[in-house]
Amino acid sequence: MSNTVVLDVDGTLVDTNYHHTVAWLRAFRSVDVTVPAWRVHRAIGMGGDKLVAAVAGDKVEQDHGDEVRQAWERHFDEMLDEVQPLEGAHRLVRAATDLGLTVVLASSGKRKHVEHYLKLIDPGDIAWTSADDVEDTKPAPDLIEVALRQVRGSRAVGEGTRAVGEGFRAVVVGDSVWDCEAAGRAGLPSIGLLTGGFGEDELIDRGASAVYADLDTLRAELADLPFGEVAEPNA
The missing domain is CATH 3.40.50.1000 (HAD superfamily/HAD-like)
Incomplete structure (x- = not known):
């Protein structure tokens, strides 16, 4: 068997979980959305396709979802060598x-x-x-x-x-x-x-x-x- x-x-x-948390926080701020760090951390582990709405709501996903994900990738890439x-x-x-x-x-x-x-x-x-x-x-x-x-x-x-x-x-x-x-x-x-x-x-x-x-x-x-x-x- x-x-x-x-x-x-x-x-x-x-x-990487805390690197991801910081990257997402910076990504949300890039579209003038402020969310608490604890809420972002609680969502780490789900995919980025779901995280924006889970953390900031459906309206933010609708208006800025792809932009936030692109910003997250950029900010996380900047920290990748620290992992x-x-x-x-x-x-x-x-x-x-x-x-x-x-x-x-x-x-x-x-x-x-x-x-x-x-x-x-x-x-x-x-x-x-x-x-x-x-x-x-x-x-x-x-x-x-x-x-x-x-x-x-x-x-x-x-x-x-x-x-x-x-x-x-x-x-x-x-x-x-x-x-x-x-x-x-x-x-x-x-x-x-x-x-x-x-x-x-x-x-x-x-x-x-x-x-x-x-x-x-x-x-x-x-x-x-x-x-x-x-x-x-x-x-």
């Missing part, structure tokens, strides 16, 4: 593959950012996805489903596509409530990490089976993760 670990990237493997991998990121991925687990990265970030993170993490030859691969990002399950299709055969049956494979099981690991929610929508268990600034209780409330303080603690328990069977698509 094949077990797959679907790993989030931002806030899970690389320490560091979280302690234990490389060790976690290598330990998982050494155990015979399949690892795939599912990121709501842009492709060029994920490519930069891969250089920092040095995860070896593993599959990965980015926001550029889907139309609907987290907390929608699309990124997880695309990631699973990269490592196992699948067939699409309209809305609600699921990657399939005989004896195929998976678990989602992430730092935000949006990761946990996306996993639940994909019908999979999730594991939470405190590395992105979300609290243990709220991660559990959104569906996490367990929460770990850091990557090395998680690495020690990789063999005991609650893998769930990947559902067959609806006929």
Whole structure:
């Protein structure tokens, strides 16, 4: 039976959540919209296609959504060289593959950012996805489903596509409530990490089976993760 670990990237493997918060704050200010930093941070982990409306409302999305996203990208790019991998990121991925687990990265970030993170993490030859691969990002399950299709055969049956494979099981690991929610929508268990600034209780409330303080603690328990069977698509 094949077990797959679907790993989030931002806030899970690389320490970017607060860089993203600052970049979004500056982006909103560029269109004369002021939002509190805590509200932006609470939205980090969902895709930029959803974040503007979630943080500032539908009117701001309608009037300035694309402009804000472009400004966010510009401001985040200015900080990209400051980004560091979280302690234990490389060790976690290598330990998982050494155990015979399949690892795939599912990121709501842009492709060029994920490519930069891969250089920092040095995860070896593993599959990965980015926001550029889907139309609907987290907390929608699309990124997880695309990631699973990269490592196992699948067939699409309209809305609600699921990657399939005989004896195929998976678990989602992430730092935000949006990761946990996306996993639940994909019908999979999730594991939470405190590395992105979300609290243990709220991660559990959104569906996490367990929460770990850091990557090395998680690495020690990789063999005991609650893998769930990947559902067959609806006929």
